[in-house]
Amino acid sequence: xxxxxxxxxxxxxxxxxxxxxxxxxxxxxxxxxxxxxxxxxxxxxxxxxxxxxxxxxxxxxxxxxxxxxxxxxxxxxxxxxxxxxxxxxxxxxxxxxxxxxxxxxxxxxxxxxxxxxxxxxxxxxxxxxxxxxxxxxxxxxxxxxxxxxxxxxxxxxxxxxxxxxxxxxxxxxxxxxxxxxxxxxxxxxxxxxxxxxxxxxxxxxxxxxxxxxxxxxxxxxxxxxxxxxxxxxxxxxxxxxxxxxxxxxxxxxxxxxxxxxxxxxxxxxxxxxxxxxxxxxxxxxxxxxxxxxxxxxxxxxxxxxxxxxxxxxxxxxxxxxxxxxxxxxxxxxxxxxxxxxxxxxxxxxxxxxxxxxxxxxxxxxxxxxxxxxxxxxxxxxxxxxxxxxxxxxxxxxxxxxxxxxxxxxxxxxxxxxxxxxxxxxxxxxxxxxx
Numbered sequence: 065x066x067x068x069x070x071x072x073x074x075x076x077x078x079x080x081x082x083x084x085x086x087x088x089x090x091x092x093x094x095x096x097x098x099x100x101x102x103x104x105x106x107x108x109x110x111x112x113x114x115x116x117x118x119x120x121x122x123x124x125x126x127x128x129x130x131x132x133x134x135x136x137x138x139x140x141x142x143x144x145x146x147x148x149x150x151x152x153x154x155x156x157x158x159x160x161x162x163x164x165x166x167x168x169x170x171x172x173x174x175x176x177x178x179x180x181x182x183x184x185x186x187x188x189x190x191x192x193x194x195x196x197x198x199x200x201x202x203x204x205x206x207x208x209x210x211x212x213x214x215x216x217x218x219x220x221x222x223x224x225x226x227x228x229x230x231x232x233x234x235x236x237x238x239x240x241x242x243x244x245x246x247x248x249x250x251x252x253x254x255x256x257x258x259x260x261x262x263x264x265x266x267x268x269x270x271x272x273x274x275x276x277x278x279x280x281x282x283x284x285x286x287x288x289x290x291x292x293x294x295x296x297x298x299x300x301x302x303x304x305x306x307x308x309x310x311x312x313x314x315x316x317x318x319x320x321x322x323x324x325x326x327x328x329x330x331x332x333x334x335x336x337x338x339x340x341x342x343x344x345x346x347x348x349x350x351x352x353x354x355x356x357x358x359x360x361x362x363x364x365x366x367x368x369x370x371x372x373x374x375x376x377x378x379x380x381x382x383x384x385x386x387x388x389x390x391x392x393x394x395x396x397x398x399x400x401x402x403x404x405x406x407x408x409x410x411x412x413x414x415x416x417x418x419x420x421x422x423x424x425x426x427x428x429x430x431x432x433x434x435x436x437x438x439x440x441x442x443x444x445x446x447x448x449x450x451x452x453x454x455x456x457x458x459x460x461x462x463x464x465x466x467x468x469x470x471x472x473x474x475x476x477x478x479x480x481x482x483x484x485x486x487x488x489x490x491x492x493x494x495x496x497x498x
Contacts, residue, residue: 088208095261102254104232109247125459132452134191143441158197163255229359237352328450332458357406361413385415394475
């Protein structure tokens with residue numbers, strides 16, 4: 065699962081400088097870009113390696129479920145930790161752990177000892193590292209960008225994500241052709257660069273994580289915190305406070321469900337495409353190029369974001385993107401080869417940048433710094449829940465229903481959620497915040 069959420073509020077720097085000369089932001093951006101490129105590169109290698117070891121698409125799907133599922137399970141308590149501890153130190157530990165885990169996989173492959181059990185264990189460790197590293201990185205980047213540069217920083221961050229997603233799959237496929245270890249070595253290099261970049265950056269002291277006893281809501285303390293100004297939150301209550309706050313808003317609850325199903329469909333579709341093209345004897349490089357359609361869709365969609373935000377309400381944007389994804393996933397059932405797969409994945413991903421920015425506008429800009437880690441973790445959990453389910457359901461559907469049946473199942477689920485969104489008046493009547 066890749067670290068792709070956007071920039072929102074941040075502390076104002078004492079002496080604002082142009083973004084291109086903001087040394088701390090650019091160093092953190094380079095680290096994030098390197099880590100993202102490594103992640104996108106190795107994502108192609110995981111299912112190919114597992115299918116070569118086991119021959120089972122269901123087990124390939126289980127790896128993704130284990131990795132992303134662990135990130136989601138650990139995400140809520142990780143958000144509370146990020147709000148209380150030094151965020152830079154958390155990112156350093158996360159990158160070091162993930163690099164060492166991938167190094168262990170490389171050593172196992174070179175020794176001929178790699179097996180599915182080892183890879184599943186690695187998936188759990190990598191998922192936990194993502195749960196801590198993703199919100200810590202996002203908050204560090206926010207801490208070094210002043211308010212008036214947020215739009216430019218958001219554009220550069222989106223370009224980084226799209227470029228990594230575009231270059232990663234074909235690079236991973238090409239590296240896998242040379243050696244099964246090369247995609248993992250590329251990911252290790254990305255995490256090492258990210259570690260060094262985080263090591264070089266010092267964030268403003270005013271943005272260090274705090275641990276207030278009461279994480280205020282927009283109108284004061286929420287939930288159990290209303291008991292009194294001196295009441296201390298239990299660790300469990302603290303971890304879940306961001307999730308509770310998001311779920312109590314009916315519009316956000318509906319929006320996050322629609323976005324979660326979007327990730328469910330995209331993840332399942334990518335797994336189905338990989339298995340289908342492999343069964344058609346296409347090379348790993350061709351598979352990687354076909355999968356890069358998702359990144360192309362993101363890059364094109366990024367250019368469309370300002371116009372879409374002007375033309376469509378939040379609800380209209382959500383429902384349009386969901387409808388487009390439903391159509392594109394259903395059309396993947398047509399056996400027209402890698403070029404057709406590329407085109408449909410491009411179409412399916414067009415709405416993703418706009419949806420990510422929608423989440424940024426409607427959630428993160430309204431969250432104070434001392435609760436931002438929990439808010440980010442809760443959002444990642446709710447949105448990201450679709451990815452492990454898509455990986456698991458997609459693998460099982462391929463195993464028992466075949467390619468056509470699996471595509472019909474996934475497209476049908478997306479269509480049902482889209483219809484439910486159309487029937488929801490809170491979604492239809494949503495407006496952008498002033």
